[in-house]
Amino acid sequence: MIPFDNSRLRQFRSLLFLPASNPRAIEKARTLDADLVILDLEDAVREEDKDSARAAAIEATAQGFAGKPVAIRVNSKGSPHFGADYACVRKSKADYVVLAKVDTPKEIHDARSLMERPVMAMIETPRGVLDAVAIARDAAAFIAGTNDLSASLGIPDGAGRSGLAYALQRIVLAARAAGIAAFDGVYNRLESDEGLAAECVEGRAYGFDGKSVIHPSQIATVNRIFAPSPQEVEAARRLIEAAGGGAERHDGRMIEDLHVAQARALLAKAGG
Incomplete structure (x- = not known):
């Protein structure tokens, strides 16, 4: 087992995802109030940019983020990019790995062994939700992948989150049973502060410790609502x-x- 300070993860409110292929976003992230910066090598990076994104992630973690912890999100184990992503993480100074589309406990165990980092598991498939209790035993934290999960369940775009209620509750329950942190998924609309705030209130009511964000404008709202008043x-x-x-x-x-x-x-x- 790789030791990690789970109490530190429970303090995080905002997890900022940004493409590792975007140097301007990386530089700006050093000035933002996100509690964790996640350099993405998966969905946010185009196929032709994967190699350069890995090199940029290594350089960015070496330079640091003004004392803020940083993670690298890697492609799932079944992806053709996983091997190169694994080598990238090993060369980096990332504090955590975020593993996409986790379906089984073995994926977490193998990723921890290969990359020698605590692994934050993205739970974003039906199988991942159903096996969340077992997955949580080796994970450092859970992140709800609400976009992929909604798509895989056939929930229409714009239908809201009522169809995700069971999955979100199960993610939190499994995390708490294992004593790990749990973070809510992203809010996709960038020009709806009221909608973001409402989803943060809902996420906190479910028991999530914080929430993923995809734009700097979302950080202040997430930090405010997930911090005690x-x-x-x-x-x-x-x-x-x-x-x-x-x-x-x-x-x-x-x-x-x-x-x-x-x-x-x-x-x-x-x-x-």
Whole structure:
């Protein structure tokens, strides 16, 4: 097993995907407030740009992102690009690997062994959803691949996320059972701040730790909604101070040790 700090992953709110083939996007990412930068070698990169994208990812991770952690998303194990992507990650200074279209636990095990990095698994196929519990045992985190999952399930474009409810809940449940982080999928519309905010609120209500983003304009909204509000922080502090152990009354409700643990986790996400 490759050790990693899962508590660090649980603090992430925004995961910024950007094509490793886009030097301007890479440079801009160094100035943004995304909690994790993910250099994409998969869907966002055209076939003819795959080789140059790998070289750019190696160089970008060597230069760093102003202290922010960075991941490289590689093609799935069945792709003809997987071998070259694996060699790219081994040469890079990436903190994590994001593995696309994970269907089986073996894919995570093999990727960890080959690339010597913690692997964040994209759950974006029906089989991946159904096998999520087993996959989570070796994964560092889950990322819901809502676009591919919607397509594979036959959900019409623009139909909303009601058809994904079971899959999203199963992804979070499997992640929590294994004690790993879980991140919601991307929001595709770039000019609908209200729609993005609503989906963030929904994702947080499902239990996701944060959300993937595909444009810098989405980062602030995601960070705001997935961070505890000042009111939540103050309420958590009051609860911890008031708790004396066991079941007791606080602010008009019954609390016990699990509520104290939730309050401490909230304060950790808030940075104190």
